[in-house]
Amino acid sequence: MTKDAIVVGAGPVGLMLAGELRLGGADVAVYEKLPAPSGESRGVGFTRRAAEIFDQRQLLDRFGEVEWAQGHFGGVRIDFGKLDDNHFSVRGIPQFHTEEILEAWLRELGVTVHRNHEITGFRQNTDEVTVQFTGPDGAGEESARYLVGCDGARSLVRNLAGIDFPGWGATRGMYMADVVGSGVQPRPIGERVEGGMVMAFDLQNGVDRIVIHDENLRPHEDRSTLRFTDIADAWQRMTGESLHQAEVRWISSFTDTTRQASAYRAGRVFLAGDAAHIHMPAGAQGMSVGVQDAVNLGWKLAADITGWAPQGLLDTYHSERHPVGRMLMRNTRAQTRLYLSGAEMEPLRQVMGELVGIPEVARHLAGIVSGLDVRYDMGGATHPLAGLRMPPDQVLRRAGAGRVRIAELLHTGRPVLVVAESGAAGEATARCADGWADRVDVAVGTWDDAAAAGTGLPQSVLLRPDGYVAWAAPGSDSLPAALERWFGRPRSTVRAA
Template structure:
């Protein structure tokens, strides 16, 4: 029997997507070419919106006490404390730790990760996709209704599907190393030095990560010849400090190659994460945007597998997420030039430092980096909340006197209709979608905002974005049908 969805790639994006599908009631399997997790961590944190996404599924607490980091745009500091919303990101969480947490979660949900299974291609049939792979027991194949490539920049799924990956070739190269006993001075958002830029910050338990941009370093893809001596020599040449005595945990090199897939969907095949967008690392945006890709796609694909997805729902994955990827390409390219260009860029940096003192400018740039500025087209207008994510920290006081955060209402990855008793007809109408939408009634707990901004009622999609608001937010029945399909018994 065909599976609902096969995901290729067991990085954070593939694992997050698998969990979303399982919560949505779809059968899912994950295939990964490695026999075990690599233990490497190019990413060492995530943005505010990614933290909210984890919180919405009850996962953020599993990371333990996290370090909330101040932000910057291309090395220009942004004072988040002056902004109305909380844009602080999470720093110091290595990617392998994120993967461990997500894979444990998948085990609880009954999802299998097939290690040592290298997907070699696929073919589409009339009602599904047949995936071919090389596994521990030799070649094999498996059929599914849908296939998602979360298999990185060199995605086999993307290449087999014939999806273009246009963009900009590398112009700069950088070194990265994780060190023990380095005793290095911390430079958490980077520091301009003659000949380039250097960065250093504590990763975890006495492990320091260093990043070096040497203007003389030519971009290259072959990392096999890279040695720690080369990295340490570059650090000493640029800072005057020696790291040669340190113990090396991991070294790597990367470039500013920037590309975006021309399509995120082709028939029954989808792409997410690095298979759709690659760029110079900047504020943990790559993995964070990929996780948001997964949370956008998961509930929609689960609805299709279960047979109640409305027409056009799957197409909204590309229409909503491709523009986010375009913005990611634009802002990381801008940050790269601002961050890594030499002294000739200093006048622009000075202007940027002045501009970010303006709350409007700071809010705009912070929103791009944090992911809090994403707004989707909900097919209606008239209310400022429509299409935005609703703050997961907002609280409701329930009839029994208890309190619940919006994030907790989203743990099951279902739609949520919140009413305050001002719109009783909304709750009665939503009863027709009770198998897909939860109805919660309560009163908003006062917070640091104007009380008249509290909505009488609102409909949240499983990803936490506002699909309908009362008053002045469109027609509820239309929103329910647009995002959740026909009411029970009306299909």
């Protein structure tokens, strides 16, 4: 066995997963069949939760100045500014730029991306997975304890693992183009026109992203036959504006095909990202949910590899993420019908427009598209925050160490026990984690008054490496039980964190 884990696919999901595994102490390799990054960008941003995840790993600042975008549900605008939590997504970040940032991070962590290496097969037994590949030097094999397919909608890993991919086939198609010098009217969340929908927005450095849904067009599964003239002709027919003079950078097409893997695990093989779920693009949810898959799976696999994972921890990847994928399928199908259907859907659009004016409805729909509504089952933890992500901008004041945001405490990818109680009670809570000092950090302080006002923050909170609340006080079972449930049995010999 030469590796702890092999990740197939060097898109954002595969790269993020490899980084998470390395942070957790695993020896990981990434295999990618393309000889070099394609430079293409089906995704052009990410949701609020994905932004928080990048922040948790000290990666968000690497994107530079970002554009925070308003949101919508199936074309019905939601006023994020009126909501208590921050649901604003990031727009205008080409996917290739996200991949560049993540690959640079992997180089810093010492992870190699093996480009021009195509996986051709694998075999697994109870102890390892052996991967066959072809590369610049010919055919080869490498073994690892685990294999993760992040290799897209047509995942070879999923197919060879025998995992079903049920769902719904294509019923409608869309065209996409990145152009320079288009001179078209901006339509950042799309505009319904007779016969379909058109969208145009500034992507980066004068490049416009053009998206077209023509109700008369058949789903275009074979991208090899698509020409820019098809896209430009459709745009002119639907808007009266001409794109024919524009400089073309990239063209593509996609459909509303919606499928989800029946299982996210088969023995020592796992799936994440598009290999596990595909759908019509809607607000950068696909890549963002895939990144969340990676961060959920990464620390759990690393825990198993390094020997401290409690029994059943790896099974929680499917039990936690499969329902999230199922809800993603439902919400993107609903948005597709609402957004792209014809005039017969207009009464429902009007009703939805009225409903989003109700704060509770707006919060619910915003949570769906931002990813902030995800809640996991944390067993005996009954605090209102249990199972939710801890707001990353909450500030802890530590004696002699200044102010620190929750996101900063998670930079190392380790679990964190935040103790915000003073006196003997706080000291006793902190001591509970002594047996887990080799894998759980402890941060002691008090909540910043300005940040904590009216938020109902817990006295103490146990955070998983993915930023979700595993335990909080008051209102949960015992802290040692929660520590053992998620982070294994305590060590008999304790070393300082």
